[in-house]
Amino acid sequence: MKLLYFAWLRARIGCAEEELDLPPEIREVAGLLDWLQSRGGRYAEALRDLSVVRVAVNQNYVGLEHPVREGDEVAIFPPVTGG
Amino acid sequence: MKLLYFAWLRARIGCAEEELDLPPEIREVAGLLDWLQSRGGRYAEALRDLSVVRVAVNQNYVGLEHPVREGDEVAIFPPVTGG
Amino acid sequence: MIRVQREDFDVGVELERLAAGNHRIGGLSSFIGLVRDMGGEERVSALTLEHYPGMTEKKLGEMETEAHRRWPLDAVLIIHRYGRLEPGDRIVLVATASPHREAALAACQFLIDWLKTDAPFWKSEETPAGERWVESRAEDEAARRRWKLCP
């Protein structure tokens, strides 16, 4: 699975992109975010308040219950502020 | 009084602008339009249907009950279609 | 700013000038009206715009003032042409600039809606069946009513 981070989430985690071997017990976005938080350190801090975290799977906005699979592109970022 | 006509009212009356010595009994727009119609011919025909006639006195849109006075600039025209 | 003119205008230059040097502006909204080649079912080969010199400038000036009264605008521009125009030619430009997009967008729509019903311009079209005066549209009156303007 490819993980992408943008804006202050990228800056706080200190990483724009990483490859992840998805642990088999993770089936949904919520589980993925829990698992990333459980890494601690910068991850735990960046993902502390999920109300300001948005997720896209394969470039579509999704909710916490959306499934994630090996091979997905999962992007994690704050609410957008373009335009 | 200066009378101005625009668009198809100008074309039907065959005149863009005329000076008028306002008959003293005419005090309102309605009376002026009646008086113009009473001239007959092109005036009567052009002013037959007042629902498609608009009037401005001194460059402000006015209703039929608006006063008219010697020295006024009175414009008579169809609903506008610019823009 | 208000301009009533026979000549064409350069949209890029006008919009650039409107915002030039004012870094408070976050949104610039504009509307351009163009001559269409169809009027209802008829092919239109040209359009002639007549207007009421003096009253035109007065009404457009009032519209500009009212837009400033209703929204926090940094700039307003209305350019309206008159004379003979052909399909594809520009007729009118309305542009509004504000710190916030909501004000710029609303004011632009307000101005073009109001202009359609109250600016003293009249169009006549050249069609295969001859020249004819364009009739006003009920939809334009409805659009005006949205803004709760006095009659």
Place this chain on the structure above:
Amino acid sequence: MIRVQREDFDVGVELERLAAGNHRIGGLSSFIGLVRDMGGEERVSALTLEHYPGMTEKKLGEMETEAHRRWPLDAVLIIHRYGRLEPGDRIVLVATASPHREAALAACQFLIDWLKTDAPFWKSEETPAGERWVESRAEDEAARRRWKLCP
């Protein structure tokens, strides 16, 4: 048409091209977003726009498609820049063309409202107090809701 680019664009050229040769178009509506020199109470000396390459084009393309579905449009153009910009610089151009002004105006507003909440761009501002990420605005979510879009 959708473009995501670092370079500036020429508004006059873009709008001219959008309507060129299509004499069905009666109204051309546009919105330009510019970099402001203030962000809340802070002076902003520059802005950097980050985006999500791939998803940006996908989302803007979806917005273009949805605008065509909702209104009779002859042309849609969205240009959005990324990278470092300074006050007064253009960020975004949205333009819509239609036979009728109502469709052009509504579609332009729809697109900029939607773009504000759903196009994956993020701004960071350079201020005297340092660099900081711009926060999303509740008003933008409210503007989006007007259009009854799926979440």
